Amino acid sequence: MISYQVIIGLHSIAEAIRNPARTLHELVASEDGLKELRDKENLSKETLEKLKVSVVHPHKVQELAKSYIEDSSFTYTRIPSGCFLLAKPLETQDLADLYSIIDRKKEVRLLALDQVTDAHNGAAIVRTASFYGVDAVIFSMKGNFGESPSFTRISSGALEHMPLIRCGSLPQALKKIQERGITLVGLSEHSETKLSEILGSEIMHCLVLGAEDVGLSHAVRRLVENTFALAPRGQTKSLNVSVAGAIAMEMVFGQGESSQK
Numbered sequence: 001m002i003s004y005q006v007i008i009g010l011h012s013i014a015e016a017i018r019n020p021a022r023t024l025h026e027l028v029a030s031e032d033g034l035k036e037l038r039d040k041e042n043l044s045k046e047t048l049e050k051l052k053v054s055v056v057h058p059h060k061v062q063e064l065a066k067s068y069i070e071d072s073s074f075t076y077t078r079i080p081s082g083c084f085l086l087a088k089p090l091e092t093q094d095l096a097d098l099y100s101i102i103d104r105k106k107e108v109r110l111l112a113l114d115q116v117t118d119a120h121n122g123a124a125i126v127r128t129a130s131f132y133g134v135d136a137v138i139f140s141m142k143g144n145f146g147e148s149p150s151f152t153r154i155s156s157g158a159l160e161h162m163p164l165i166r167c168g169s170l171p172q173a174l175k176k177i178q179e180r181g182i183t184l185v186g187l188s189e190h191s192e193t194k195l196s197e198i199l200g201s202e203i204m205h206c207l208v209l210g211a212e213d214v215g216l217s218h219a220v221r222r223l224v225e226n227t228f229a230l231a232p233r234g235q236t237k238s239l240n241v242s243v244a245g246a247i248a249m250e251m252v253f254g255q256g257e258s259s260q261k
């Protein structure tokens with residue numbers, strides 16, 4: 001029996017439909033949900049005609065979504081916009097795919113997530129990584145956020161564009177990419193190093209983000225050559241990991257790094 005991924009959120013659905021790497025099974029929608037998807041995402045009638053589309057009563061949309069979501073071992077919450085898409089999961093990518101990315105590019109932007117388990121944080125981070133042109137997001141096969149329907153919605157289509165690299169051991173994976181000339185840069189609230197002292201002229205970086213409550217694990221921290229912190233200017237001393245990650249990506253991969261020099 002094929003296990004389908006449940007994709008929700010109008011933009012996420014549209015991006016999956018446009019992704020040639022996706023094998024689509026069925027779009028389930030109410031009449032209003034189908035119209036909203038078509039109008040807001042500029043999906044042509046011809047595009048939708050290529051899909052298997054089931055138009056059902058709004059209550060039936062929720063009933064079917066609940067059935068598919070629970071069959072996938074995720075927790076059901078009412079889906080938005082009156083539609084969802086069933087598709088085969090994207091092909092799993094591993095370290096061999098990561099090494100291929102590194103070896104064929106002159107500039108490499110990588111992001112590693114160390115024990116980031118919350119789907120909302122994970123999805124927001126992947127979306128931001130896609131915005132900043134990150135080449136791949138690396139995380140362990142155990143103790144990660146999982147690609148739940150909520151993840152697909154919050155990532156807002158970034159799942160279709162961002163290689164997600166799963167590894168058995170994140171420390172071992174980081175050690176391997178170090179050997180390929182990638183500089184590991186960790187975000188740590190305990191660091192006193194300025195980012196300008198870390199980054200060179202070549203963009204061959206892997207930004208490493210740790211869990212929100214404990215930061216980088218000891219095994220990962222031992223490998224990371226350089227760490228930096230975000231300096232608060234107000235009374236709030238900490239940030240959600242997805243927000244902190246967005247700021248860090250601007251500093252490491254965006255134009256914000258110039259302000260650190």
